[in-house]
Amino acid sequence: MILRTSEDYRESLRKMRPNVYKFGELIEDVTMHPSTRRTVEGHAQIFDAARTEEHKDLLTTTSHLSGERISRYLSIVGSAEDMVKNVRMKRLMFNITGTCTGGRCVGFNALNSMWATTYDMDAEFGTKYHQRLTEWLRKAQKEDITVAGALTDPKGDRSKRPSEQSDPDLSLRIVKRNDDGSVVVRGAKVMIAGVAAANEVFILPGTGYKEPDADYALSFAVPRDIEGLTVIEARHPSDGRDAECGFDNPVDYGGITQGYLLFQDVHIPADRVFMAGEWKYSMKAVLNFIAPYRSAIGGCVAGQGDVIMGASALMARANGLSEKVFRDKLTKMTINNETTFGMGIAASVLGKLHPSGVWIPDGKLSNVNKVHVATLPYETKRLAQDIAGGIAETGCMPSCEDIHSPVYGELLQKYLSAKCSGETRARIARLIEWLTIGAGVPGCMHGGGSPDGAKLVIGSTSDIESLIALARKVANIKEEIPPPERK
Numbered sequence: 001m002i003l004r005t006s007e008d009y010r011e012s013l014r015k016m017r018p019n020v021y022k023f024g025e026l027i028e029d030v031t032m033h034p035s036t037r038r039t040v041e042g043h044a045q046i047f048d049a050a051r052t053e054e055h056k057d058l059l060t061t062t063s064h065l066s067g068e069r070i071s072r073y074l075s076i077v078g079s080a081e082d083m084v085k086n087v088r089m090k091r092l093m094f095n096i097t098g099t100c101t102g103g104r105c106v107g108f109n110a111l112n113s114m115w116a117t118t119y120d121m122d123a124e125f126g127t128k129y130h131q132r133l134t135e136w137l138r139k140a141q142k143e144d145i146t147v148a149g150a151l152t153d154p155k156g157d158r159s160k161r162p163s164e165q166s167d168p169d170l171s172l173r174i175v176k177r178n179d180d181g182s183v184v185v186r187g188a189k190v191m192i193a194g195v196a197a198a199n200e201v202f203i204l205p206g207t208g209y210k211e212p213d214a215d216y217a218l219s220f221a222v223p224r225d226i227e228g229l230t231v232i233e234a235r236h237p238s239d240g241r242d243a244e245c246g247f248d249n250p251v252d253y254g255g256i257t258q259g260y261l262l263f264q265d266v267h268i269p270a271d272r273v274f275m276a277g278e279w280k281y282s283m284k285a286v287l288n289f290i291a292p293y294r295s296a297i298g299g300c301v302a303g304q305g306d307v308i309m310g311a312s313a314l315m316a317r318a319n320g321l322s323e324k325v326f327r328d329k330l331t332k333m334t335i336n337n338e339t340t341f342g343m344g345i346a347a348s349v350l351g352k353l354h355p356s357g358v359w360i361p362d363g364k365l366s367n368v369n370k371v372h373v374a375t376l377p378y379e380t381k382r383l384a385q386d387i388a389g390g391i392a393e394t395g396c397m398p399s400c401e402d403i404h405s406p407v408y409g410e411l412l413q414k415y416l417s418a419k420c421s422g423e424t425r426a427r428i429a430r431l432i433e434w435l436t437i438g439a440g441v442p443g444c445m446h447g448g449g450s451p452d453g454a455k456l457v458i459g460s461t462s463d464i465e466s467l468i469a470l471a472r473k474v475a476n477i478k479e480e481i482p483p484p485e486r487k
């Protein structure tokens, strides 16, 4: 069995070169610093849970490379059953942490995408990318590393391609190719989940490119602390709330954080390069990424929805009401949760095996799921705020320090109390605030790509002519009705 303990994991982060900044300060130890500690602890939960009887089947699997028991996050998804377990694993991790552990799952998706894409590239071009990726993965599994995944480029003017931008660095690109196959890259990847908690980052092209943008068709994996890479952590709503008494930042682990990755002429050794200019395969890499990602994210938001429902019912009880008063609202929340979860499962089951051995979920259903994921959780969050009252809606209550003030704390506790103590009610309210408008909110809207992008894929997979033919047949219509002539 090759599985790190959570302490091995923390130790591996402590050994890395400090290159993560926040609020203008270099973070010397990401496992201890208040800005990064919680995301590290969220990811540490994966290691703890993987070692339990209860969760080991979901969080671990057998490596097809070594035959050893490994983390599922470093496996190749080889069947519908594996993909269903992936969706369920995401739900489980949101149940445990309340938020996103994207520092493992995005990299997991990225390496699976490139497993298929490198196989196809090698078949067409005679390159050796698949063998390189196999060797990288073998080592990654052996060391049980945590791998973030990065696709999103800054992009600049959205109406222009990368090479048409006033600054060519607005998408990550190759600036030098060496005879030994290594490359030098410059640019950035932005909004990357869980980077501070990761040992490595797996890079994919940000979108599909044409020949003039061949230098942007790029995939590789690097240590997060590689020379020339600087990470700037995004500010998020719970920042500055790491006070001594603590419950203003309601969970000890979790809290999604995203990093801006600045690549300043970083040298990528050849054995870590998995695409270097093969523009024809850049869109393939993205599509191979989004099918599993947009299936599994249905499990993520359902898992968070479970916690939101629990917190809402708890607040009803804290207010002295039975949750039955809110039965309709809670039922609607269940429907929302199970819709995205069920769509993710359906997309998984109806996928296909790629010749490389990767199971790729159904493209249409996974993109339909992305649109639901960008819609339904917001209703669930609205309902939670509705049930919980103003105290949770915008965190409309005094801070933890005020509630513990020797001067007026006792009075605040009295006026916050209902069917339970004032402090407990405040804790539940802060949790709901965190889950609905705070740092616990996963990227429902844009994480895994924007819903409009998903709608484009859905539109392109709908064959209207064959649907018209069905309707004509059912109604026995013989007359031809051609489409209007294009002007």
Ligand SMILES: Cc1cc2nc3c(=O)[nH]c(=O)nc-3n(C[C@H](O)[C@H](O)[C@H](O)COP(=O)(O)OP(=O)(O)OC[C@H]3O[C@@H](n4cnc5c(N)ncnc54)[C@H](O)[C@@H]3O)c2cc1C
Residues within 6 Å of the ligand: 102, 106, 149, 150, 151, 152, 154, 155, 158, 159, 190, 191, 192, 193, 194, 256, 258, 441, 442, 443, 444, 446, 447, 448, 449, 450, 451, 452, 453
């Ligand atoms: C919580 C969270 C976690 C994330 N984690 C990761 C991660 O781990 N890894 C990663 O790679 N990325 C991550 N992302 C980034 C995410 O993938 C992007 O936000 C997403 O792809 C959208 O890109 P954008 O933010 O640049 O939006 P934009 O491109 O600015 O899009 C904004 C809107 O404009 C529309 N639009 C854009 N271009 C055009 C056009 N040419 N024509 C018409 N409409 C257009 C879009 O459809 C959208 O509606 C994360 C994002 C969030 C919020």
